[in-house]
Amino acid sequence: MPEFDVVVIGGGVSGLRAAIAAKRAGASVALISKTHPLKSNSAVAQGGINAPLGKDDSPEALVQDTLAAGDGLCERSVVQSFAAEAAREVLWLDRMGVPFNRDKEGRLDRRAFGSNSRSRSCFADDRTGHIVLQVLYEQFQREGIARFEEWFATSLAVDGGACLGAVALGLRSGKLDSFSARAVILATGSFTRMYFPSTVSVGTTGDGQALAYQSGAALMDMEMVQFHPTVFPKGQGLLITEATLGGGAEIVNPQGAAIQIVKGAPRDRLCLAIVAAAQNGGGSTCLDLKPMGKDKILSHFPQTHELLRSVAGLDCTKDLIPIHPVAHRPMGGIETKASGETSLAGLFAVGECACNGLNGAGRLAGNTLAEAVVFGKKVGEAAAAYAKSAAKMSFPAAKLAAEEKKLAALGFGDAAGDTLGNVQAEVGRLMNEKVGLTRDAGGLQAALDGIKNLQERHQRLRVRNPSKIYNYELTSHFEVGAMLTLAEVVALAAQARKESRGAHYRKDFPAADDGNWKNHTVARLSQGAAQIEKKPVAN
Amino acid sequence: MEVTFKVYRKDPEKDGKPGRSNYTVEVPDGATVLEALLKIRDEMDSSLAFRCSCLRGHCGDCMVRVNGSSRLTCTAKVSAYTQKGPEISLDPLRNVPVIKDLVFDWDAFMWNKIRATKPWLDASETAADGESIIPDAPLQDLRKVMSCYNCGMCDEGCSVLPVDFDFLGPAALTKAYRFVFDPKEKDHKERMKVLEGPKGVWDCVHCYEADEHCPRGIEPTKRIIAIRDEAFRAGITNEKVARHHQSFAASVKESGWLDEGRLAVESEGLTNISGLMKLLPTAAKAMVRGKAPIPYMHSKRPGAEQIKRIFEKGEAEKK
Numbered sequence: 001m002p003e004f005d006v007v008v009i010g011g012g013v014s015g016l017r018a019a020i021a022a023k024r025a026g027a028s029v030a031l032i033s034k035t036h037p038l039k040s041n042s043a044v045a046q047g048g049i050n051a052p053l054g055k056d057d058s059p060e061a062l063v064q065d066t067l068a069a070g071d072g073l074c075e076r077s078v079v080q081s082f083a084a085e086a087a088r089e090v091l092w093l094d095r096m097g098v099p100f101n102r103d104k105e106g107r108l109d110r111r112a113f114g115s116n117s118r119s120r121s122c123f124a125d126d127r128t129g130h131i132v133l134q135v136l137y138e139q140f141q142r143e144g145i146a147r148f149e150e151w152f153a154t155s156l157a158v159d160g161g162a163c164l165g166a167v168a169l170g171l172r173s174g175k176l177d178s179f180s181a182r183a184v185i186l187a188t189g190s191f192t193r194m195y196f197p198s199t200v201s202v203g204t205t206g207d208g209q210a211l212a213y214q215s216g217a218a219l220m221d222m223e224m225v226q227f228h229p230t231v232f233p234k235g236q237g238l239l240i241t242e243a244t245l246g247g248g249a250e251i252v253n254p255q256g257a258a259i260q261i262v263k264g265a266p267r268d269r270l271c272l273a274i275v276a277a278a279q280n281g282g283g284s285t286c287l288d289l290k291p292m293g294k295d296k297i298l299s300h301f302p303q304t305h306e307l308l309r310s311v312a313g314l315d316c317t318k319d320l321i322p323i324h325p326v327a328h329r330p331m332g333g334i335e336t337k338a339s340g341e342t343s344l345a346g347l348f349a350v351g352e353c354a355c356n357g358l359n360g361a362g363r364l365a366g367n368t369l370a371e372a373v374v375f376g377k378k379v380g381e382a383a384a385a386y387a388k389s390a391a392k393m394s395f396p397a398a399k400l401a402a403e404e405k406k407l408a409a410l411g412f413g414d415a416a417g418d419t420l421g422n423v424q425a426e427v428g429r430l431m432n433e434k435v436g437l438t439r440d441a442g443g444l445q446a447a448l449d450g451i452k453n454l455q456e457r458h459q460r461l462r463v464r465n466p467s468k469i470y471n472y473e474l475t476s477h478f479e480v481g482a483m484l485t486l487a488e489v490v491a492l493a494a495q496a497r498k499e500s501r502g503a504h505y506r507k508d509f510p511a512a513d514d515g516n517w518k519n520h521t522v523a524r525l526s527q528g529a530a531q532i533e534k535k536p537v538a539n
Numbered sequence: 540m541e542v543t544f545k546v547y548r549k550d551p552e553k554d555g556k557p558g559r560s561n562y563t564v565e566v567p568d569g570a571t572v573l574e575a576l577l578k579i580r581d582e583m584d585s586s587l588a589f590r591c592s593c594l595r596g597h598c599g600d601c602m603v604r605v606n607g608s609s610r611l612t613c614t615a616k617v618s619a620y621t622q623k624g625p626e627i628s629l630d631p632l633r634n635v636p637v638i639k640d641l642v643f644d645w646d647a648f649m650w651n652k653i654r655a656t657k658p659w660l661d662a663s664e665t666a667a668d669g670e671s672i673i674p675d676a677p678l679q680d681l682r683k684v685m686s687c688y689n690c691g692m693c694d695e696g697c698s699v700l701p702v703d704f705d706f707l708g709p710a711a712l713t714k715a716y717r718f719v720f721d722p723k724e725k726d727h728k729e730r731m732k733v734l735e736g737p738k739g740v741w742d743c744v745h746c747y748e749a750d751e752h753c754p755r756g757i758e759p760t761k762r763i764i765a766i767r768d769e770a771f772r773a774g775i776t777n778e779k780v781a782r783h784h785q786s787f788a789a790s791v792k793e794s795g796w797l798d799e800g801r802l803a804v805e806s807e808g809l810t811n812i813s814g815l816m817k818l819l820p821t822a823a824k825a826m827v828r829g830k831a832p833i834p835y836m837h838s839k840r841p842g843a844e845q846i847k848r849i850f851e852k853g854e855a856e857k858k
Contacts, residue, residue, distance in 0.1 A: 099678035106672040138659035421581030473585035
């Protein structure tokens with residue numbers, strides 16, 4: 001059995017950054033990733049990464065903008081520590097080789113992005129995530145960290161109230177193996193694939209959140225799911241970076257007439273305004289990139305231009321692009337401290353699968369990548385330090401055999417013609433309609449009833465493919481199970497929060513209720529059922 | 540629209556022999572090839588193995604050959620491939636060791652070669668505070684190169700890899716370009732040794748197929764030629780290649796054209812007996828056909844003196 005000080009699960013920006021930091025802090029490290037790290041959902045991030053580097057900018061200004069977007073649910077101390085570190089981490093990325101765009105003086109250029117009050121998002125064209133990910137993977141290889149690429153973590157090993165490692169399935173070998181670890185870092189990304197359409201990759205299924213939750217760790221603010229305002233909504237949904245708005249694009253009606261919308265508003269308000277405009281104006285809303293000029297489109301947004309052509313069949317230098325808000329990134333996730341510690345000893349979480357209170361009820365554009373690297377480093381170092389001091393406990397001997405039994409059991413029985421794809425499509429539709437941009441009591445109850453029914457159908461579904469190698473039906477079974485577990489928590493938390501705040505808009509409670517709800521929601525699994533509690537925001 | 544997909548199959552848990560499965564499936568208008576594959580796996584055959592991730596042209600995980608041409612299945616529309624009839628063939632990339640169905644061995648195909656080039660900057664963890672001031676132009680070039688999907692389509696188009704699988708290939712060499720031309724790279728002597736060594740840049744035959752295949756327009760051949768130019772500038776470390784270039788230039792300078800026999804023996808090295816022996820079978824075959832160029836028995840071209848003056852002028856300017 002391989003033994004490590006720190007095992008990182010997830011190979012996106014936060015996982016790679018955590019692995020590098022833990023290794024440089026002296027720990028032996030392994031990284032388990034269900035796809036090749038360069039294919040992870042971080043590659044989809046486009047617009048930029050926030051760093052208060054401008055002469056007119058300061059960490060305090062970044063704190064204020066983050067708090068405003070978070071709409072009362074941010075943990076101020078976490079936001080402050082983030083803002084203090086963001087510039088240093090972006091400069092670290094620059095040193096490691098991210099070819100950030102430069103201004104005329106050769107300094108890091110910064111673009112206007114979302115509701116930032118300053119131009120502070122550093123960027124690499126409109127491929128910031130893709131390029132940051134490549135540079136982190138370069139440094140990850142430089143460290144010689146043990147790579148388990150295309151390994152799917154099926155469970156955490158928990159014994160005596162502590163996480164002692166994980167069990168994972170090698171897609172290529174078809175074999176389960178145990179990974180003994182003093183500390184495990186979950187960096188598995190978000191769960192937005194439970195919505196359809198969404199802006200995320202096929203594997204963004206909340207695996208880590210579900211593993212943590214089922215192992216006894218708490219989830220926080222799960223009802224807070226950010227929708228992205230400027231998405232071409234057909235097919236799988238194609239996100240057009242909001243940085244186009246900062247760059248001069250306009251939101252217009254299908255005839256090309258401008259719609260009066262405050263472009264720098266937080267995303268939740270922009271989304272509601274776009275939906276309202278579509279309803280009042282007859283049908284759809286469009287994004288018009290032409291005002292920024294063809295040269296700027298091609299030089300600053302080359303990928304946007306290329307993908308709109310290949311995916312949507314539209315030329316954004318000439319055509320209007322139909323847009324609609326689409327599910328994007330949750331603010332909620334595994335409850336952690338700033339150090340990434342969860343409520344389960346030895347288990348850490350970072351990035352989009354975690355919720356440390358940075359984002360509150362709404363993410364500020366450009367904070368996601370910055371969060372991933374700032375806290376990736378912090379959490380990697382914290383886990384390495386924990387691994388050094390933690391008492392040595394042995395990996396539970398029976399764990400692997402139990403896991404093998406669990407996998408084998410998925411192959412027996414009759415699913416009566418139902419499929420994983422059907423179940424996933426239905427949960428996607430249900431979440432989008434009932435637990436989407438707007439919610440109400442009746443819809444949430446209908447969603448919960450529907451999710452219960454889908455959970456039962458999922459329980460009956462069998463893995464028909466007996467193959468061990470690259471059995472994507474088997475991994476999908478885990479992924480759909482994770483999404484259904486978390487969908488229930490999202491809907492329950494949304495049901496509990498009887499107010500509107502940030503990304504959570506209740507038609508039946510349209511106002512914020514600071515008296516009762518300046519609180520996080522915290523979900524725990526207690527005797528097989530989800531329990532939702534309030535936790536005060538520490539200011 | 541009802542479409543039949545004829546899909547390459549290989550099962551390493553059975554006989555491992557290649558075969559083909561046909562799936563006839565109803566796909567909606569505007570559907571992508573990837574959406575059709577996902578539907579087939581969900582509804583018809585859950586054993587079908589293929590990779591995909593981002594679903595919309597960001598990540599380069601899902602490339603296969605669609606009707607013979609390499610494509611990302613997530614941006615390939617079914618309707619673009621059914622004009623001659625409702626049948627689409629799907630195969631793995633060429634030049635690639637297949638593991639199962641459309642899933643191939645990334646490491647053997649590409650990543651082991653990329654790793655052999657030391658694909659990282661030796662940057663210091665702690666450096667002086669503040670921003671590095673760099674003009675945008677070289678970084679703009681790097682961003683273009685780093686838009687790379689790492690999809691391997693350039694390697695699948697390469698003319699050398701089918702005859703020499705150990706050639707580093709355009710994907711690894713394009714990745715190396717990103718470091719050689721990074722203003723932050725302090726010293727690339729060691730990197731250049733690898734790039735210039737056996738199986739490196741000098742093995743490229745500049746057929747430009749990689750450029751034709753690259754879905755991002757990165758022009759890998761141009762990058763390989765730029766690394767060669769950098770090797771000329773920095774001093775070639777590959778002795779055989781250095782001898783080859785010296786001999787080539789000396790021959791043209793002296794006679795106005797290439798003395799092929801001289802080039803062959805001088806490239807091997809006049810004292811390299813075993814290398815010279817290896818030339819003998821080829822020389823013998825050429826001799827039988829009356830085509831063996833005898834080294835140094837080489838008449839001057841008309842105008843050779845003018846060509847020599849061009850060389851001398853260039854050498855004087857270089858000094």
